[in-house]
Amino acid sequence: MNSISEATTAALYLLISGDAELWGIILVSFRVSLSALLIAFPFAMMLGFVLSFWRFPGHWFIVTLNNTLLAVPTVVIGLTLVLLFSRSGPLGDLRLLFTQPAMIIGQILICFPLLVAMLHMAYQGVSRHAWETARTLGCSRLKTLWLITLEVRFAVLAAAVTAFGRIIAEVGCAMMVGGNIAGYTRTITTSIALETTKGEYVQGIALGIVLLLLALGLNLLVGISRGRSVQGAAQ
């Protein structure tokens, strides 16, 4: 018990003192996960929108496939990418294995189905009349997508927060395709895993605190904006 409190105190000190290695790991995590989210989000938004407002042959298949991909373990995505990007793999010439772009691709594959599922659900909550109204008033398809996204902005924000939380906290794929290279592909989660196996808990606890604070911050953000919206609607 004593060692836990000592380690936690040391972890807090490490955070506050601005330890370069620790903050470097945090920076890499944020860079990779935010890049993945920013790339995946517009495509997921469009697919979620199309699935909600159009019926076409193969619609059910895309929804089913997406729901199936939701359940794929991150290590399986990591394994697939390792097979593709390894020297003998079909995309080996790209030399992506153990690089940040490979980690970004992995995280895109992890968050995309989640984003599509959540955004599909969010858009389904909007009446088709909204789409018809915007279009008949002369809005382009893109402008209509924007207007309807504004209608479900809190659900969209929640989808982004959930997806970000999922990819920044995943370890399997990041470890396999990133390789946990110090100062380059070492992220919060891969670092925690590595330090724990070495019996070094201080950095792991410090990074764990960062993840918890991040989760708290993001949820507060969603909560505050949702609260403002409810307040606004009541006035």
Add this chain to the structure above:
Amino acid sequence: MKYAELKAIGLQHGFKRETLWQIDYLQLQAGECVHLRGENGSGKTTLLKVLAGLQRPSAGQVLINQQPVRLGDGRCCYLHQQPYMFDKTVRANLAQVLASRPGAKHEKCERVEQALHWSGLSHHASQAARTLSGGERQALAMARAWLCQPQFWLLDEPIASLDEKGIERCVQLVSQLRQSGAAILMTSHQQGALTALCDSQWQLHQGKLTTEGG
């Protein structure tokens, strides 16, 4: 308003293999006001949506001034029986119509104020649109469309489930549209002041459209 004409040729619509209606020819001209009648489920709403370009017909085509109807060009506006209110204030609901259109900001603001005045919603400008009454919602929907200056107005049961005051407001707005020379095609189950504004009637019955003068 300059001359405008909406034509439908060989129009047919149905679900799966069942034909809902088949209309060989239909014409609506600027200044005309037509009351489209028909039983529930006869396909009036579908017809209006097809004419507005919101739905594709199974066969045939709709032409506005000899050109195929194109959704999003603002020449033909379809208004729902229960208008959709965007989660904004009344003023913002109007402003968004002009947001992506060319023009100076102050001109757009002026147009929005004109629309508020035209629809009698000036006192509700800062109110959340979703808190408006049924009649006020219909007035806001018409004001939004008014900003687009459409040549053709397709009104789907505009006074259904409105109280007397709401009906009166709606009749007044449609009457103003009539005076401006716009072409109006409306559906309504209620005969009264609104349908009295129409100069002809179309009847959609058993999949066929018949016309008669007012």
